[in-house]
Amino acid sequence: MDDRTGQRTVAETAPRRPENRYGNRPTMKDVAARAGVGLKTVSRVVNGEPGVTPDTERRVQEAIEALGFRRNDSARVLRKGRTASIGLVLEDLADPFYGPLSRAVEEVARAHGALLINGSSAEDPDREQELVLALCARRVDGLVVIPAGDDHRYLEPEIAAGVATVFVDRPAGKIDADVVLSDSFGGARDGVAHLIAHGHRRIGFIGDQPRIHTAIERLRGYRAAMEDAGIELSESWVSLGATGPERVQAAATAMITGPEPVTAIFAGNNRVTVTVVRVLADHERPVALVGFDDIELADLLGITVVAQDAAALGRTAAERLFRHLDGAEEAPARIELRTALIPRGSGEIPPA
Amino acid sequence: MDDRTGQRTVAETAPRRPENRYGNRPTMKDVAARAGVGLKTVSRVVNGEPGVTPDTERRVQEAIEALGFRRNDSARVLRKGRTASIGLVLEDLADPFYGPLSRAVEEVARAHGALLINGSSAEDPDREQELVLALCARRVDGLVVIPAGDDHRYLEPEIAAGVATVFVDRPAGKIDADVVLSDSFGGARDGVAHLIAHGHRRIGFIGDQPRIHTAIERLRGYRAAMEDAGIELSESWVSLGATGPERVQAAATAMITGPEPVTAIFAGNNRVTVTVVRVLADHERPVALVGFDDIELADLLGITVVAQDAAALGRTAAERLFRHLDGAEEAPARIELRTALIPRGSGEIPPA
DNA sequence: CTGAAAGCGCTAACAC
DNA sequence: GTGTTAGCGCTTTCAG
Numbered sequence A, B: 001m002d003d004r005t006g007q008r009t010v011a012e013t014a015p016r017r018p019e020n021r022y023g024n025r026p027t028m029k030d031v032a033a034r035a036g037v038g039l040k041t042v043s044r045v046v047n048g049e050p051g052v053t054p055d056t057e058r059r060v061q062e063a064i065e066a067l068g069f070r071r072n073d074s075a076r077v078l079r080k081g082r083t084a085s086i087g088l089v090l091e092d093l094a095d096p097f098y099g100p101l102s103r104a105v106e107e108v109a110r111a112h113g114a115l116l117i118n119g120s121s122a123e124d125p126d127r128e129q130e131l132v133l134a135l136c137a138r139r140v141d142g143l144v145v146i147p148a149g150d151d152h153r154y155l156e157p158e159i160a161a162g163v164a165t166v167f168v169d170r171p172a173g174k175i176d177a178d179v180v181l182s183d184s185f186g187g188a189r190d191g192v193a194h195l196i197a198h199g200h201r202r203i204g205f206i207g208d209q210p211r212i213h214t215a216i217e218r219l220r221g222y223r224a225a226m227e228d229a230g231i232e233l234s235e236s237w238v239s240l241g242a243t244g245p246e247r248v249q250a251a252a253t254a255m256i257t258g259p260e261p262v263t264a265i266f267a268g269n270n271r272v273t274v275t276v277v278r279v280l281a282d283h284e285r286p287v288a289l290v291g292f293d294d295i296e297l298a299d300l301l302g303i304t305v306v307a308q309d310a311a312a313l314g315r316t317a318a319e320r321l322f323r324h325l326d327g328a329e330e331a332p333a334r335i336e337l338r339t340a341l342i343p344r345g346s347g348e349i350p351p352a
Numbered sequence C: 001c002t003g004a005a006a007g008c009g010c011t012a013a014c015a016c
Numbered sequence D: 001g002t003g004t005t006a007g008c009g010c011t012t013t014c015a016g
Helices: A028-035 A039-046 A054-067 A073-078 A100-110 A125-137 A153-160 A184-197 A212-227 A245-257 A268-282 A310-325 B027-033 B040-046 B054-067 B073-080 B097-110 B125-137 B153-160 B186-199 B211-228 B245-257 B270-281 B310-325
Strands: A086-092 A115-120 A140-144 A164-168 A177-182 A203-209 A239-241 A266-269 A288-292 A305-306 A334-337 A340-342 B083-091 B114-118 B143-147 B166-170 B178-183 B205-207 B238-242 B265-269 B288-292 B304-307 B332-335 B340-342
Touching: A028 A054, A039 A054, A039 A288, A073 B073, A086 A100, A086 A125, A100 A115, A100 A310, A100 B097, A115 A164, A115 B097, A115 B114, A125 A140, A125 A153, A140 A310, A153 A164, A153 B310, A164 A310, A177 B211, A184 A203, A184 A212, A184 A288, A184 A305, A184 A340, A203 A212, A203 A245, A203 A268, A212 A239, A212 B073, A239 A245, A245 A266, A245 A268, A245 B054, A245 B211, A266 A268, A266 A305, A266 B097, A268 A288, A305 B040, A310 A334, A340 B153, A340 B205, B027 B040, B027 B054, B040 B054, B083 B097, B083 B125, B097 B114, B114 B125, B125 B143, B125 B153, B143 B310, B166 B310, B178 B186, B178 B310, B186 B205, B186 B211, B186 B288, B186 B304, B186 B340, B205 B211, B205 B245, B205 B270, B211 B238, B238 B245, B245 B265, B245 B270
Parallel strands: A086 A115, A086 A140, A140 A164, A164 A177, A177 A334, A203 A239, A203 A266, A266 A288, A288 A305, B083 B114, B083 B143, B143 B166, B166 B178, B178 B332, B205 B238, B205 B265, B265 B288, B288 B304
Antiparallel strands: A305 A340, B304 B340
16 A cells, blocks of 8 residues: 555555545545644645645645645635635627627636636526526625626625625616626717718617617617707617527618618627628618627628727626725726727718 | 514525624524524425425525525535536637537536536646646536647546546547547548639648647648649648737738749638638739638638537537536547538639 | 644434 | 434644
8 A cells, every 4th residue: 555656647546435425535634644744734735824844845745746635625615715716697608799708707817816607698587597696606706797687686685795796788687786888878879970970861770689788778879879960760760679680680671671771770789780791791782881899800891880898898897896805895886888989881881 | 683574685684693704694504593493404495305394394495585595505515525517628718619619518517507617728738737727626527628738647636536527629638538529630621622623733721830739630631632632732831820810911921922822721720711811801813712610700701611510519528528427437539520611702712 | 833623514324 | 204413625723
């Protein structure tokens, strides 16, 4: 059983206690026994605490090495009460808007020594709640939530119990909490005003489902721009609903071929824009287009967009989260990030 | 202190034990005391175990509600030895290739009641190892890894200790482990053969850094196609390296303007393709292009690609992982997914 | 500088 | 049906 032989195959020299449920892993106790020291000394070495002789430390390190010991953070968490992990609940990680956002949150978490648990709500309020509560049961230190639902009172006990929470992209429903979002209203208004400045008056708006805050805000921006220009709008120019290709395609087709055909379309988000671009590509009469959200390759396709910075959204939210975790006692705030209109051609097409 | 008043504001009725580090949260013990039952009975109710009278159950549920109790999974994990979470280490969640992959892994995890912890290695082997070991310390049940490094012996003790591990996109280095990947060699060969079939003989290859397995495989495919066609290739047609825009732009420009200018380019991945498309857009002489990886809007730009299914990669890997966790004793395998050539125009341009 | 004992909140094993 | 006890692997406290 003696293995001072210095073999490289660490795994084989691990102790074989039969009933250990962690796949038979060595514990600090095992390390202590092997190094001939007390449990607490091992703890000190593992955590880099002072007060250990270099010689003792070496012996402990050797034992750790030989046994292939790795501290069990579950036990640590139980004792310390902090998991050094945060949760991020978003709509769909497969959406190109959320990848950079998640990555930005991860970077901030990493800088604070925390891991990130991701979850996709699929825009389903029940699933959002289920995920959030699962994360709370894991005792994540904090939560970044892109809300799917519009009632977050279920989070009140958690927040009261100390789970720092920041909402992103859309405000929380029925509770007072931090939120970081883009200026959807202003961005949409600017985009539509841009189309108006290029001579359009019959402008369509295709947006997401009305229960989604950003959809409503962008629609408000559209209406404001139209009103500012003194344009009376036809309700046949406005379409809200699911952003799947079928619905959007139908809506866009109806708008450009209907009785009062639009000469321009404002697309409410990246998914809408992509589908509208496809529809317009198959259409002979040129129709102008401005889309909310930037898209990869939009420059090559000459798509004018109102860009929001997904990474900045995530970064700002995460930084605020960690400021709370570090003890800052700031009142819930609403942080709004500016959008940027990027003209690339499609928004500058004159009315037919 | 009695609060049978049935107030809705759950948070306020929670007990105020002063020194609890979980932000003062009620435990099962508190619930038991309040419901006037034993600890184990609460545990039974919380976990839906049988053997509790409906009446007792109701009283316990009420106490849970009133206190805002939520089971502490950290303690549960410590006891049970399973965290019901898996880790996914990839290169960069902001890359559109990985979003869908991560989402697919998440869906499988969800179906098995597990959460997903994501981490980005930024293609840095040290960071990959750091992340993987942090996940192991958290005692994730399993690991899906898109390797950045080429030596994974550091994982041997973990795997031996029972951490199920599946590699994706690239094989593990120096250890024998499951891997799920796309047929990079075959895909690249098909893509280049497609260009050759359209009359090209001077074909460039721009790929990722040579330490990345897929880069090498795709280059091999390129060489194989060229050799099959009896084309002797000039080394000035081949360029491997970082896939940042600067390097790729320089490489592409050199190839199309050099002494032996290519009439077609095969792009080794999505990032390369995007940059090459931009370069070719500014170039007067038409140059054919086939890219590895599909890209959003590639259909509108008419980019011919060799598509791999990122979601299928993730799903397959995760399913294999959970099969292991469910006790299947399968030997490490290599699963290769087919790629699909999608002609859209850019690959069918004849040589100038 | 070092170690023994207590206990984090839960579940497993066994009483009653 | 229900409760009691022990203990998961670690950190905290406090004594040597």
